[in-house]
Every structure is written in structure tokens, then in C-alpha cells.
Amino acid sequence: MTRIPILQMGDCLLVTIQVDLQDRAAVSLQDDLANKIESSGARSVLIDISALEIVDSFIGRMLAGISGIARVLDAATVVVGMQPAVAITLVELGLSLHGVRTALNVERGMRLLRLAGEERALDPDA
Amino acid sequence: MPDVFELRVEADVVTCRQAVRGLAQGLRFSLVDQTRMITAASELARNTLVYGGGGQMRWAIVQRDTRSGLRLDFEDHGQGIPDIALALTDGWTSGGGMGLGLSGSKRLVHDFAIRSVVGEGTCVTITRWA
Numbered sequence: 001m002t003r004i005p006i007l008q009m010g011d012c013l014l015v016t017i018q019v020d021l022q023d024r025a026a027v028s029l030q031d032d033l034a035n036k037i038e039s040s041g042a043r044s045v046l047i048d049i050s051a052l053e054i055v056d057s058f059i060g061r062m063l064a065g066i067s068g069i070a071r072v073l074d075a076a077t078v079v080v081g082m083q084p085a086v087a088i089t090l091v092e093l094g095l096s097l098h099g100v101r102t103a104l105n106v107e108r109g110m111r112l113l114r115l116a117g118e119e120r121a122l123d124p125d126a
Numbered sequence: 127m128p129d130v131f132e133l134r135v136e137a138d139v140v141t142c143r144q145a146v147r148g149l150a151q152g153l154r155f156s157l158v159d160q161t162r163m164i165t166a167a168s169e170l171a172r173n174t175l176v177y178g179g180g181g182q183m184r185w186a187i188v189q190r191d192t193r194s195g196l197r198l199d200f201e202d203h204g205q206g207i208p209d210i211a212l213a214l215t216d217g218w219t220s221g222g223g224m225g226l227g228l229s230g231s232k233r234l235v236h237d238f239a240i241r242s243v244v245g246e247g248t249c250v251t252i253t254r255w256a
Contacts, residue, residue: 020143022136023172054143054161056168057226085161093165093230094216 004029006036012113013037013075016048026062033066037073043120044113045070048106050081060095067100076116077101080109131183133200139171142183149185149196153256163196163254166231170200170250173227178202178248188253195236195255203247210240 001024007014013036015029033045045066049055055063067077078101082090090097103109127149131142146167150160167183174181181202188195207213216229228250232238237253 020140022140024136053147054165054168056165056172057230058168058172083161085158088158089161089165089234092162092233093169094226094233095230 001025001028003032006032008036008040008042011041011043011117012110013040013042013045014048015045016051018051020053021059023058026059030062030065030069034069034073037070037075043075043117045075045077046106046109046113047077047079048081048109049079049086050083050105052086053083055082055086055090055095057093057095060090060093060097064097064100076113078103078109078112080104080106129184129186131185132180133171133174133183133202134180136175139168139175142171143168145183145185146196146198149187150254153187153194153196155196155254155256159254159256162234163198163252166234166252166254167198169227169231170198170252173250174200174202174248178204180204181247190255193255195253197237197251197253199249199251201247201249206244206246207240207242207248208244210242214240 001022002019004015004017004025063079070077080103082102101112103112127145131145132138143164146164147160150163171183179202181200184199186197188197212218214229235252235254239251242248
């Protein structure tokens with residue numbers, strides 16, 4: 001089974017999924033990211049799925065799971081680069097990825113994470 | 127390409143997806159239609175593996191009038207589905223999933239048929255026309 005590498009850039013973790021994921025690899029990624037957020041103190045996670053040719057309910061659930069786990073660990077997540085055909089299919093399948101922040105591409109995703117970080121810095125209750 | 131793909135381990139689901147991609151491309155499905163068919167196949171292949179305890183995917187190129195289509199059969203010899211109408215409800219799941227496998231894949235194809243006998247197994251047939 002291929003493990004998905006997690007790169008760190010400052011306080012951001014970067015994941016690029018470039019292979020057709022087996023279910024177990026998706027579950028490992030969820031676990032690996034949770035551990036990495038904890039050990040690195042990362043405040044944000046960017047997941048690039050532009051190379052993914054499908055997102056089925058299992059992978060969708062994994063993306064929602066990662067977002068939820070990261071939020072509980074005080075990190076913001078953004079999923080970027082979904083292909084239009086994948087987006088159409090996902091919505092028809094019945095998955096709306098509630099609670100998962102998305103952006104069109106890496107650049108916009110990074111901007112979104114930066115804004116989230118600034119908001120957090122301005123909020124005295126955060 | 128073999129006519130039958132075994133669904134015994136998780137990696138077989140990936141193999142099925144890739145086979146369906148090749149078949150859909152061969153029929154000149156649009157990119158969205160390829161994605162719909164592969165996604166439906168992925169859901170049903172996983173159901174066969176997880177809920178049916180393994181099984182097989184069979185494929186056939188079918189003709190209706192002037193249109194060609196891709197038909198896929200997912201068959202297992204697992205415990206079967208006692209209430210098919212319930213299993214086809216969005217959000218209903220007997221396992222740990224989201225309950226979108228059957229209902230969702232039905233929305234992604236043109237023809238959808240399911241036969242299930244409790245204690246004998248389940249066969250789901252889907253067709254998408256090019």
C-alpha cells in the first residue's frame with residue numbers, strides 16, 4: 001500500500017494525492033495527519049486533490065474526517081483542485097462535503113488559510 | 127481485458143475502477159460520464175467486498191438502437207439484503223459507511239437493477255449509455 005507523504009512548510013502541512021487511493025491508504029492519511037498536526041503544531045492543512053480522477057463516498061468521508069479532526073486539533077483545512085467532473089459526480093452522488101473548506105487551486109487555498117490564521121490572531125477568544 | 131474481475135481484497139476495487147475507466151474511454155464517454163460510471167463502480171465494488179464478503183464484477187458492451195452502453199454486474203454470495211427499498215434510501219447503512227453506495231450510484235447511471243436473496247447474495251446491475 002502506498003503511503004501519502006505529508007510535507008511541512010512553516011505551520012502548514014501539505015498533502016498532494018497523486019495516486020488512485022486504496023481505502024486503507026485514505027484511512028492511514030487521516031491518522032498520519034492527526035499525528036503530524038499534533039507533533040508539529042501545524043495550524044493549517046492543505047490537501048491537493050487535482051490529480052484525483054474520482055472522489056467516491058469513502059474518500060469524501062475521509063476528507064470530511066480530516067477536516068473535522070484538524071479542527072478539533074486547532075488547525076484549519078482546505079481541499080483544493082477538485083476537477084469539475086469530480087465535483088459534478090460528487091454532488092450527484094449525494095455528497096456535499098459539509099464542513100470541508102474548498103478552493104479552486106493551491107494559490108487560493110493558501111490565501112484562505114492565511115486569512116483564517118489572521119482572523120484567529122485578531123480574535124482574543126481564540 | 128478479462129470479462130470477470132475478482133473482488134477479494136481492497137486493491138481489487140482500484141483495479142476495477144481502472145478497468146471501468148478503460149472501458150468507458152473506449153466507448154467515448156465524456157469525461158463527466160466516465161467519472162460517473164467509475165464512481166458508481168467504485169461504490170458497488172466496495173459494497174461487494176465489504177457487505178457481500180467479496181465477489182465479482184462482470185462487464186459487457188451493450189447495444190440499444192444506435193446507442194452503445196457499458197453494463198456492469200456486481201455479484202456476491204453474502205448475506206443478502208432483507209429490505210431493498212430501505213437499502214436504497216439515502217443515509218441508510220448497515221455498516222460504517224454514509225449510506226450513499228446504492229442510492230448514490232443509482233443516480234449516476236441510466237439503468238439500475240438489484241436482485242438480492244437473503245442468505246444467498248446480491249447482484250447489482252448498472253448501465254450507462256454513451
